[in-house]
Amino acid sequence: xxxxxxxxxxxxxxxxxxxxxxxxxxxxxxxxxxxxxxxxxxxxxxxxxxxxxxxxxxxxxxxxxxxxxxxxxxxxxxxxxxxxxxxxxxxxxxxxxxxxxxxxxxxxxxxxxxxxxxxxxxxxxxxxxxxxxxxxxxxxxxxxxxxxxxxxxxxxxxxxxxxxxxxxxxxxxxxxxxxx
Numbered sequence: 443x444x445x446x447x448x449x450x451x452x453x454x455x456x457x458x459x460x461x462x463x464x465x466x467x468x469x470x471x472x473x474x475x476x477x478x479x480x481x482x483x484x485x486x487x488x489x490x491x492x493x494x495x496x497x498x499x500x501x502x503x504x505x506x507x508x509x510x511x512x513x514x515x516x517x518x519x520x521x522x523x524x525x526x527x528x529x530x531x532x533x534x535x536x537x538x539x540x541x542x543x544x545x546x547x548x549x550x551x552x553x554x555x556x557x558x559x560x561x562x563x564x565x566x567x568x569x570x571x572x573x574x575x576x577x578x579x580x581x582x583x584x585x586x587x588x589x590x591x592x593x594x595x596x597x598x599x600x601x602x603x604x605x606x607x608x609x610x611x612x613x614x615x616x617x618x619x620x621x622x
Contacts, residue, residue, distance in 0.1 A: 443517070443600050443603050443604055443607075444517070446600075446604075447515075447604065447607070449513070449514055449515050450514070450515045450517060450607070451509050451514045451515070451516055451517070452516075452517045452518075452519070453501055453502075453505040453506050453509065453516050453517065453518050454468065454469065454470070454471060454472060454505060455471055455472070455499055455500060455501050455502075455505070455518070455519070455520070456471065456472040456473075456474050456479060456482070456488075456491075456498075456499065456500045456501075456502060457471045457472070457473060457474070457497055457498065457499045457500075458473075458474055458475065458476050458479050458497050458498040458499075459473075459495075459497035459499075460473070461473055462564065472502075476498065479491075479498050479500065482500070482502075483500070487502055487503060487504070488500040488501060488502060488503065489501045489502065489503045489505075489506055489527075489528055489531060490520065490523075490524040490525075490527035490528050490531070491524075491527075492521065492523045492524055492527075494521060494523075494576075495569065495572065495573070495576075499520075499521075499524070501518055501520065501524065501528070506518070506538070507537070507538070510537065510538075510541050515607060516541070521580065522546075522580045522583045522586070525544050525586070525587065526586065528542065529542065529544065529586075543588050543589070543606070543610050544586075544587040544588045544589070545587060545588065545589040545590075545591050545603065545606060546583075546584045546586075546587035546589065546590050546591065547591045547593055547599070548581055548584065548590070548591070548592055548593065549592075549593050550592050550593065550594070552574055552577060552578065552581075555573075555574065555577055556570065556574055559573060559574075589606050591603065591606075
């Protein structure tokens with residue numbers, strides 16, 4: 443979607459986990475050490491932050507608000523905890539509230555998720571089981587999102603995400619009025 447729609451941009455999030463092969467600082471994530479991450483939390487720099495699988499993750503306010511003010515549609519890849527935090531903060535921020543749309547993206551089943559995790563080959567058996575346990579808990583929260591997108595294929599997922607984006611642009615609260 444980012445490649446086909448120049449108005450859609452991804453917010454680069456911060457993490458304390460080490461980079462995976464091929465990941466680049468400032469492109470895939472901002473890779474921070476734990477002390478720097480904590481300082482940014484204490485300074486109130488994050489829109490949301492959480493510890494997941496033993497690593498800290500967070501979305502900088504400046505990453506989101508700055509891009510929204512440029513008229514961009516900002517996409518975040520966050521967990522249910524982060525989405526809940528942002529939804530709560532959006533209730534206190536009219537600019538963020540007007541722009542917020544949540545989509546719960548999930549594989550069709552836990553069996554398929556397990557297959558994907560094993561194919562990736564990046565996690566130990568213990569880590570895979572922990573991820574599956576967390577996924578069970580997160581999937582139960584799908585009703586807290588505006589949309590549910592059950593992943594099939596990447597092209598189909600992208601088509602449906604684009605349809606959601608287009609529908610949201612036509613909602614009265616977001617639409618640009620016609621010139622009269």
